[in-house]
Amino acid sequence: MKAALCTHYGPPEEMEIRDVPSPKPGKNQVLISVKACGVNFPDVLMIQDKYQFKPALPFSPGGEVAGIVKELGEGVSNVKVGDRVCVSTGSGGMAEEVLGDARRVMKVPDGVGFDVASSFMVTYGTSWHALKDRADLKPGENLVVLGAAGGVGTSAIEIGKALGARVIAGASTQEKVDLAKKLGADDGFVYPPVPLNRDQQKQLSEDIKRLTNGQGADVLYDPVGDDYAEPALRAMNWNGRYLVIGFAAGNIPKVPLNLTLLKGCQIVGVFWGAMAARDPKHAADSMQQLLDMVAAGKLKPYVSEHVPLAKAGEAIRMLMDRKAKGKVVVTV
Ligand SMILES: NC(=O)c1ccc[n+]([C@@H]2O[C@H](COP(=O)([O-])OP(=O)(O)OC[C@H]3O[C@@H](n4cnc5c(N)ncnc54)[C@H](OP(=O)(O)O)[C@@H]3O)[C@@H](O)[C@H]2O)c1
Structure with a gap:
């Protein structure tokens, strides 16, 4: 073969x-x-x-x-x-x-x-585990997705909408933001490539706050990391959950821990593959649920x-x- x-x-x-x-x-x-x-x-x-x-x-x-x-x-x-x-x-x-x-x-x-x-298995499995198991995303909450037009990003948009969230998409081009909106995101913003200078970092935080009616993100889904992480963390709502999904932008960011104190928010690690190895039954049940939703046309x-x-x-x-x-x- x-x-x-x-x-x-x-x-x-x-x-x-x-x-x-x-x-x-x-x-x-x-x-x-x-x-x-x-x-x-x-x-x-x-x-x-x-x-x-x-x-x-x-x-x-x-x-x-x-x-x-x-x-x-x-x-x-x-x-x-x-x-x-x-x-x-x-x-x-x-x-x-x-x-x-x-x-x-x-x-x-x-x-x-x-x-x-x-x-759909890796991306939707990851986003299901992230948004349901790790973030306990609630209907009506603001979900901000970075890298929103990519593999895990698009799955987070769809699952976020299916769970009743208001979804804000962040991506590196207007074309990608438009695709994210076509796939269900309620609104979106464009961010620049790394490295981000201080003004660009401030702008990213402001964009998230502006698009969440000044509240900030209840749940932030971050598959990109690098210079995007800290300004995103600065735009969290009280009781927010910041989901660490990956570092596609290159560097693993270091963030000042006082931000979690000031925001009363959590930084939550997400590792779908390791969870599936530790709890195969839960992973299999999640997979079957997702496949049923795909078959029913609820996820596309x-x-x-x-x-x-x-x-x-x-x-x-x-x-x-x-x-x-x-x-x-x-x-x-
Ligand atoms: N935690 C887990 O369990 C888990 C599971 C699966 C995947 N992941 C991780 O999630 C991340 C995304 O995976 P994916 O399969 O969705 O990949 P993907 O389809 O390539 O999407 C990655 C997104 O990251 C953004 N990005 C920013 N800087 C980039 C760069 N220098 N090179 C490439 N992309 C860049 C891009 O969006 P913009 O251009 O809009 O910024 C791109 O759409 C990876 O880090 C992966 O390892 C984690």
Whole structure:
């Protein structure tokens, strides 16, 4: 079978398409013929050896797939050969075949395409865990989403709206803010690229306050970090929850802790993958709930690009260059 391989750490252009042996499903595993693989920022980090999970070289990036069950390992009874399924794999998805843990595999409902099924698990799982479990977002609260037109950002908008929040989208271009509004955000603002000078930081805080009727954010969803974090924290409402999702803008920010005291707010860490490992039942229940909402049309994951497996590196490059909108999917 063909696989897009990271043979050494480096830029996506150095990935190679190679023929490799088909993997054999072991106990509680299924072999899946991949039809689509969702691309996530961790793929960008993994191929550069900058991510906390480090698959052994050579490996295929791609942490979530949808496809057709090809073969069952010992002890698998929840799916059968020929079923349309999706599963989070962590890596290995940018290939014609991949092994999935049968206990995490979900059947894809009729009417849900492979592209959508392959691209909601990581982002919607993260945002569901963030907004429900970690922030306890309430109807009517102000939710401010940074990086709002990206993968986790667009999922936070949709889930925020589904939970009854007023959603404010922040992004680096007007085009991205417009997309965020099209996907449900009530309002939005444009922020400049890093580094931000003091005036730009002040402006970011003021934009958030202005768009939340002077109150500030009840919940702030931050997948970007860097110079955006401190001005965003300065624009929190009393009792606000500042969600640390990621650091796509590059640097891990350091913030003055007195801000949490002054605002009576919390800084809350969010790590979907680690939560799923610690509490697989809760993660599986969350996933099923989300898939049911997708099947019912209550959530509509936005896939902007379909890239063939032979050009998998280009798909990762789009995220790396801040060009991805919603989700980019590698198709097989
Ligand atoms: N905590 C968790 O459990 C969890 C789970 C999944 C992902 N994440 C993290 O969430 C972040 C976003 O992941 P994603 O898959 O949504 O990625 P994505 O689709 O590429 O979105 C990232 C967004 O970050 C913004 N950004 C700012 N500076 C950037 C830069 N220098 N390069 C690229 N993007 C930049 C971009 O929006 P603007 O151009 O509008 O700023 C972009 O839309 C990553 O840090 C990822 O590791 C965390």
